[in-house]
Structure formats: C-alpha cells, structure tokens
Amino acid sequence: MELRQLQYFVKVARKQHVTQAAEELHVAQSAVSRQIHQLEEELGVQLFVQKGRNLQLTSVGKLFLGRVEGILTDLERAVNEIHEYLDPECGEIRIGFPHSLGIYLLPTVVAHFRKNYPNVKFRLRQGTFNSLIRDVYKGEIDLAFISPFPDKHEHVTGELLLNEELYAIVPQGHVLAEYQTIRLEQLKDDSFVMFSEEYSLRTIVLDACQQAGFSPQIGFEGEETDTIRGLVAAGMGVSLLPEMALMEISELQPVKVRVTEPQVTRSIGLVHRKGEKLPLVAEVFRQFLLDFFGH
Incomplete structure (x- = not known):
C-alpha cells in the first residue's frame, strides 16, 4: 500500500468524481482510477460504488476514509514539526475561527504577529462552534478561536481571552x-x-x-x-x-x-486539543495571543 494510493483515495472520496479528483491532483484520470483499483484489490474490498456520474463510498469505504484521513493528518503534522524544529519561525499555523471574529479580531492579531514572525504561514478555517471543536479534536486544526468559551470540555482545553x-x-x-x-x-x-x-x-x-x-x-x-x-x-x-x-x-x-x-x-477563548502538545510555531502563536490580550 502506497502513500499516493491513500492520497488519491481521499481526494476521490471528497470529490465523489474521478475526473474532478484527477484535475485537482494534476494527474491523468487513468492514473487515479488505476491507483484506486489497486488499492481495492490489495484490501480485498470495494471502496466505491457508481451512482449516476458520481462515486459514492461503500460502508467499508466510509470506515476506511476516517482512518486514512487521520493517518494523513498525523503524517502532515509530523512533516510540519520537522520543518518547525529546523526553523520554528517558518512553520505553518492551522487555526479556526467563527465568521464574526474574521472581520476584525483575526486580521488584527495575525498582522501584529507577522511583524515579528513574517515567514510564518497561516492556514485558516471558518466554522461554527461545533465544527471548530470537532476540527480541533480531529487534529485538522491546531488552534481555534471559539465563542462562547467552554469552561470544561471532554476533548479541548484553552484560555479565555476576553x-x-x-x-x-x-x-x-x-x-x-x-x-x-x-x-x-x-x-x-x-x-x-x-x-x-x-x-x-x-x-x-x-x-x-x-x-x-x-x-x-x-x-x-x-x-x-x-x-x-x-x-x-x-x-x-x-x-x-x-x-x-x-x-x-x-x-x-x-x-x-x-x-x-x-x-x-x-x-471569546482559544482552544486546542486536550492532552496533546502543540506544534512549536502554534505554541509561539498561543503565547503571543495570551500576551496580546493581557494574560
């Protein structure tokens, strides 16, 4: 089983279409189809079924997708941590926020942070309270601005900012x-x-x-x-x-x-996954935010 097969599988699962997946991956449609077929043969199961012009995951395909997304997320974080170890000021921060904080608060704090860390990149994800909590817990983002701030939560922890x-x-x-x-x-x-x-x-x-x-x-x-x-x-x-x-x-x-x-x-608070150490660059940003809001 190759990493490329897993990446192609996730892309097809999300797009529900081989052609569209191939276009985003910048590869031939036949290459995507071949990799998916080889993956199904190796697993001994059918991952997709044809429905009209689209592909839909089978029940075992849905189960496999959840596991594969977790593996790819962990792999991405491992690569980022290595890059940050080499130079923590050139890493990437994955942060979520509700729309109401994207108008003023988020641009303001990012602009101030980048004055001292101009090479740090931000990957932003907008969402609702429940979706942001879920994305933090699943490891899809490192930090999330959240409102209202949950004093106690099973999966996330953090600090009240204001x-x-x-x-x-x-x-x-x-x-x-x-x-x-x-x-x-x-x-x-x-x-x-x-x-x-x-x-x-x-x-x-x-x-x-x-x-x-x-x-x-x-x-x-x-x-x-x-x-x-x-x-x-x-x-x-x-x-x-x-x-x-x-x-x-x-x-x-x-x-x-x-x-x-x-x-x-x-x-309004800042949360991260409970019981897990933040990537170095995300921890630098967290400490910056605590100082920015007077903590």
Missing part, C-alpha cells in the same frame, strides 16, 4: 435610534433578524431576551454578521451583534445602541 459586549442594532429612523442606551425589553414588539440555529450567537440573543422577559419574534434568519447587519439596516427588523462585527462601515449601516438591562456579552 468578554465582548453585544449591542442592539436598529434601522435608521427607528423610534429607539436616537437613544444612547436602552433596556432590551424595549425591543419586545419588534421583529428580530436572528442567526441560524447552529450559531452560538443565536443562543446568546435568545437567552438575553428570555432574561428580559420575552421571546423574540423572529422575522428573518442569516448565517453571517454582514447579512444580519444589512437586513437590519434595510428595515427588516432589529438584532443584537458583537461590537467587533459593527466596526466595518458600509453603505447600508444600522444604528447601534448600548443595552444596559440586561448587559449582553459573549466570551
């Missing part, structure tokens, strides 16, 4: 647009533009509304802070967004108002 305030946002011309501060209950009769269910910010907003004594009327849902902000600015409702998500100025801009009762915040 707590960020959430502001109410309302359209221009809204009856509360001229206020400096409001109580959240003052929005109980408004339609809310809310995050989709898989996003942690939705839970934070729902919990805050319940604390204020009402359940919000949800008129629209979105998956990114830019979408939420734009819909509110267009007069489609009101919402709550983190302060960092409101720093970018756009043509359609809602009005932000501080909420004092209750004050709404979210915790």
Whole structure:
C-alpha cells in the first residue's frame, strides 16, 4: 500500500468524481482510477460504488476514509514539526475561527504577529462552534478561536481571552435610534433578524431576551454578521451583534445602541486539543495571543 494510493483515495472520496479528483491532483484520470483499483484489490474490498456520474463510498469505504484521513493528518503534522524544529519561525499555523471574529479580531492579531514572525504561514478555517471543536479534536486544526468559551470540555482545553459586549442594532429612523442606551425589553414588539440555529450567537440573543422577559419574534434568519447587519439596516427588523462585527462601515449601516438591562456579552477563548502538545510555531502563536490580550 502506497502513500499516493491513500492520497488519491481521499481526494476521490471528497470529490465523489474521478475526473474532478484527477484535475485537482494534476494527474491523468487513468492514473487515479488505476491507483484506486489497486488499492481495492490489495484490501480485498470495494471502496466505491457508481451512482449516476458520481462515486459514492461503500460502508467499508466510509470506515476506511476516517482512518486514512487521520493517518494523513498525523503524517502532515509530523512533516510540519520537522520543518518547525529546523526553523520554528517558518512553520505553518492551522487555526479556526467563527465568521464574526474574521472581520476584525483575526486580521488584527495575525498582522501584529507577522511583524515579528513574517515567514510564518497561516492556514485558516471558518466554522461554527461545533465544527471548530470537532476540527480541533480531529487534529485538522491546531488552534481555534471559539465563542462562547467552554469552561470544561471532554476533548479541548484553552484560555479565555476576553468578554465582548453585544449591542442592539436598529434601522435608521427607528423610534429607539436616537437613544444612547436602552433596556432590551424595549425591543419586545419588534421583529428580530436572528442567526441560524447552529450559531452560538443565536443562543446568546435568545437567552438575553428570555432574561428580559420575552421571546423574540423572529422575522428573518442569516448565517453571517454582514447579512444580519444589512437586513437590519434595510428595515427588516432589529438584532443584537458583537461590537467587533459593527466596526466595518458600509453603505447600508444600522444604528447601534448600548443595552444596559440586561448587559449582553459573549466570551471569546482559544482552544486546542486536550492532552496533546502543540506544534512549536502554534505554541509561539498561543503565547503571543495570551500576551496580546493581557494574560
């Protein structure tokens, strides 16, 4: 069994198409097909079945894929660790983040870090709370910015970096647009533009509304802070967004108002896999972040 066979197998499994896999691998389609066939012969099982124009994994193929992805991830990390050992300032940091932190926080800390470590590369992955935890646990990323920060978790550990305030946002011309501060209950009769269910910010907003004594009327849902902000600015409702998500100025801009009762915040932390030593360059970045946020 060759490494190339495993790499081709994973690529075909992800693309579900030999031609597309071959194009990304920059090899002939016949070469990919031959390697997959040889792998199946060596294992004595069928890894794929044809379904229309696509290939789908068999049940044993799905089992094999999980193991192979783990092997390739470990191999990649081993190669990176060797490179970092030779020169830890030229390694690669694999880091995940939620969309709301990709607008301001992530670019800011990366820019500051690269002033001292200009040759370090970053591989970035955006995701939701659950997907980022999973990617850290599976070893697909080294570190992840996460919100809310989990105080205790079976598979990951880390540090709380900061707590960020959430502001109410309302359209221009809204009856509360001229206020400096409001109580959240003052929005109980408004339609809310809310995050989709898989996003942690939705839970934070729902919990805050319940604390204020009402359940919000949800008129629209979105998956990114830019979408939420734009819909509110267009007069489609009101919402709550983190302060960092409101720093970018756009043509359609809602009005932000501080909420004092209750004050709404979210915790932001940095997590890595529990019980496992970080690659050298990732540990350097982790220490930089702790210093950056005053820990």
